[in-house]
Each structure stands twice: as C-alpha cells, then as structure tokens.
Amino acid sequence: MATRRGSCLCGSRTYEIEGELDGVWVCHCSLCRKVSGSNGIAILIVPRARFRWLAGADHGISYELRPTYSVTRCATCGSPLPVEEDENNIYLPAGTLDDPLGVGITQHIFCGSKPDWDFEAENVQHHGEHAG
Ligand SMILES: [Zn+2]
Ligand SMILES: [Zn+2]
Incomplete structure (x- = not known):
C-alpha cells in the first residue's frame, strides 16, 4: 500500500498517510479564505x-x-x-504533502463565497519560478 509523507515548513511536525485518495478538495468558504489569507484551502x-x-x-x-x-x-x-475534524476523518492541508499524490483537484466547495478576483483572467502568465 502506498505511503506518503508530509511536513510543516520547519520540519518539526511530520506525518504519513496510507493508501490512495480520491482527490483534493478546495474550500473557498469565508473562514478558509481568512485563515489562509488566500483564495481558499x-x-x-x-x-x-x-x-x-x-x-x-x-x-x-x-x-x-x-x-x-x-x-x-x-x-x-x-x-x-492536519486537523482531527471528526471522529472518522483528518482534514489535511494538501500543500504540506512532500510526496506526489497522483490525483488532482476534484472538488471546489463553497464557490458562492469566492471573492470577485478568484478566477483565471485572460492572458494569465504561469512561471516555473518567481516572475522576478
Ligand atoms: Zn513547523
Ligand atoms: Zn472552508
């Protein structure tokens, strides 16, 4: 069974998960926006x-x-x-994984709470590193 590891930025906290997962969920609710300071988690x-x-x-x-x-x-x-969200599940911030996951984003939830800038504008530029 596949084992994947993750960690925080400083490496003090590390974890592992076993088995395959269905995909990544992105929550755009107002709480997730505020605590992340971004467009969701x-x-x-x-x-x-x-x-x-x-x-x-x-x-x-x-x-x-x-x-x-x-x-x-x-x-x-x-x-x-990772947070122990209920007795059955851990909610794990996907960006803390260190190993490839093999699946992509499959769900966007609370899209009604998105700010008006949260969409891909025309001519969006993608850079492999910082744009400089
Ligand atoms: Zn840390
Ligand atoms: Zn949320």
Missing part, C-alpha cells in the same frame, strides 16, 4: 485509521474558531497542519 480528507504522526504531534497550536471549525498550526513555523 486545498485539503485531503483522510480516514483517521490511515493517518499517523511521525514527529511533533504535540508541537501545534489549535485555534477553535467556530464550534465546527478549527485550525492547527506548527508552534514554530506557523504552517497549517
């Missing part, structure tokens, strides 16, 4: 039994923002990290 929904911490399980700061909404960040670098 790309997450993987991982069954709890397939997730485990390798290091730094206790090295996070959790913010309970709503009864059903919390975020956890590394206490050193502030990277968002």
